Amino acid sequence: MIPPYRAIHLWDWPVRLAHWGFVVLLPLLWWTAEEGDIETHRRLGIAMLFLVLLRLTWGVVGSDPARFARFVKGPGVVLAYLRGQLPAVPGHNPLGGWSVAALLAVLSVQLGLGLLSQDEYGLVAGPLNHLVSYETAEMVTEWHEAFFNVILALVALHLAAIAFYSVVRQDNLIGPMLTGQKEIEDDTAQPRMAKWQTAALALIAAAALTAWIGMGAPPS
Amino acid sequence: MTTARFAAIALAAAMLAVPTIAAAPDTIKARQDNFKAMGRSMKLISDELKKDAPAFAVIRREAAALERAGKRIPGFFPRGTGPEAGVKTEALRAIWQKPAEFRAAATKLDGATKGLRTAAAGTDAAKVRAALGATGGTCKGCHDQFRLDK
Numbered sequence: 001m002i003p004p005y006r007a008i009h010l011w012d013w014p015v016r017l018a019h020w021g022f023v024v025l026l027p028l029l030w031w032t033a034e035e036g037d038i039e040t041h042r043r044l045g046i047a048m049l050f051l052v053l054l055r056l057t058w059g060v061v062g063s064d065p066a067r068f069a070r071f072v073k074g075p076g077v078v079l080a081y082l083r084g085q086l087p088a089v090p091g092h093n094p095l096g097g098w099s100v101a102a103l104l105a106v107l108s109v110q111l112g113l114g115l116l117s118q119d120e121y122g123l124v125a126g127p128l129n130h131l132v133s134y135e136t137a138e139m140v141t142e143w144h145e146a147f148f149n150v151i152l153a154l155v156a157l158h159l160a161a162i163a164f165y166s167v168v169r170q171d172n173l174i175g176p177m178l179t180g181q182k183e184i185e186d187d188t189a190q191p192r193m194a195k196w197q198t199a200a201l202a203l204i205a206a207a208a209l210t211a212w213i214g215m216g217a218p219p220s
Numbered sequence: 221m222t223t224a225r226f227a228a229i230a231l232a233a234a235m236l237a238v239p240t241i242a243a244a245p246d247t248i249k250a251r252q253d254n255f256k257a258m259g260r261s262m263k264l265i266s267d268e269l270k271k272d273a274p275a276f277a278v279i280r281r282e283a284a285a286l287e288r289a290g291k292r293i294p295g296f297f298p299r300g301t302g303p304e305a306g307v308k309t310e311a312l313r314a315i316w317q318k319p320a321e322f323r324a325a326a327t328k329l330d331g332a333t334k335g336l337r338t339a340a341a342g343t344d345a346a347k348v349r350a351a352l353g354a355t356g357g358t359c360k361g362c363h364d365q366f367r368l369d370k
Contacts, residue, residue, distance in 0.1 A: 120363075122262025122358030130267045134260040216270060 007192045010090050010182040014061045018055035020179055022107070023198050025051070027157070030148065038124040043113045046127070046214050052107050054206035059104075061202055063193040065090070071097030090182050091191065099158060106151050113144035115213065129215050230280035243287075244305040245248035251296030254289050258359075261286045265336075265352055274345050283340040286355065287333035294326045318365075332358045 025048045032041035059068040071092035080086050081094040092100055098198075118125040118137045129137055165171040176182040212218070261282040268274040302311050317323050332355040339351035 118263065121261055121359045122259065122266040123353060123356040125263075125266065129263075130270050133258075134263045137263070138259070 007181040008090060008188065009180060009193055010065050010176050010191070011180045012066065012193055012199065013180070014054060014058045014062060015066045015201060016177060016180060018051045018058070021047070022053040026151070033145075033148075037117045040128065042124055045111065045208060048107070049111050049115075049213065050210040052104065052111060052207055053209050054202060055104060056108070057206055058199075061194070061198060063183050064191040064195075065092070068101065072101050073097060074159045090184060090220070096161065099161065103154050103158060106154055108154050110144065110151060111145060113140050117141040117144045120186060130216060138208050154166070244301045245307045247296060247298060247301045248275075248305060248309050249306055251293070251301075252297060254292055258286055258289045262352070262356065264361075265340075265348070269345055269349050269352070271290070274348075276340065276343055280337075280340045281347055283333065283337045287330070287337050290326070290329045290333045293329070294323060297322070310370070311366055312366050315366050322362075322366060325358070325365065329355070329358040329362065 025044055029041060029044050029048065032044060034037070058066050064070050070095075073094040077086070078094045078098065086094070091158075112187070115128040115139055116132050117127040117140055118129050120138075132140065162173050165173050258367050261328070264282045265279050265286075268276075268279050297311065297315055297367060301309070302313055302316060303309060336348070336351040339347040
């Protein structure tokens with residue numbers, strides 16, 4: 001007999017670590033930039049780089065609900081979802097999947113710009129700043145500053161969507177992102193979750209790549 | 221008679237003013253180029269310091285360039301080259317309102333770049349790094365007071 005309510009594992013710890021890390025780091029990154037504490041901004045940026053690399057890696061080798069292949073769908077599927085023609089499946093829905101992909105994409109772009117950026121005093125610079133000229137870095141730094149608005153817009157959309165699902169659809173998205181568990185009413189199967197060894201390897205890979213970039217990407 | 225005299229004085233004043241007004245954008249452009257050159261030198265030194273074996277020849281060259289460019293700064297701010305010049309500039313009116321403080325800031329930079337040149341004469345990267353930090357600190361100190369905060 002299937003009990004009326006049961007919980008499945010949905011968001012494993014790499015997903016939650018990355019997600020809540022973004023939530024903590026984004027305001028701090030904004031604040032340190034605003035205050036001109038570029039050294040702290042650089043350090044936090046490297047922490048952000050690690051989290052994004054972890055999440056991107058996890059999107060390829062991680063648990064099924066975390067995988068891009070599972071939640072990034074074509075326009076036909078997105079339209080069908082919008083028309084209400086698809087059954088609800090736990091995890092990112094076809095529209096939300098694109099939101100996740102877009103958020104990770106803009107974070108990646110911002111990190112790339114930040115790696116090349118510089119303060120104007122030759123004192124603090126992104127770890128890859130030495131690979132570009134002063135003029136290029138000046139331009140990239142301006143983009144880095146302006147591009148934050150794109151991130152803000154997507155974050156606003158993300159929060160609006162969460163509020164919409166919570167209020168209109170009566171679907172609490174925040175709880176599962178905190179606990180990792182989602183309560184379901186039907187016999188939805190438990191998604192395949194990755195082994196902890198896979199997570200450990202993804203963590204090490206992301207940390208190693210972060211360290212290498214943080215050291216200025218030395219060739220050897 | 222009075223009108224004619226007034227007109228003559230006005231004309232003379234206008235003729236005197238014209239070169240200043242015409243020159244302001246050029247002066248602003250030249251001083252911006254000078255600041256950019258200083259930023260470039262700062263980065264070139266910084267880039268060398270990131271290497272395992274910094275090229276001290278480059279550091280010396282750029283330190284000398286920084287010192288020269290720094291000495292030129294006070295001369296780049298004649299009256300009429302502030303926000304009233306009508307071209308894009310981040311120079312604040314405070315430069316002309318507090319000339320003594322502005323000059324003091326320029327003197328600090330000069331002292332710091334001299335220290336940088338002295339450090340660059342040796343081959344101790346740590347000393348150059350410290351002197352570069354001190355130089356950057358004087359840049360920032362002056363900007364905080366006298367440059368538009370974007």
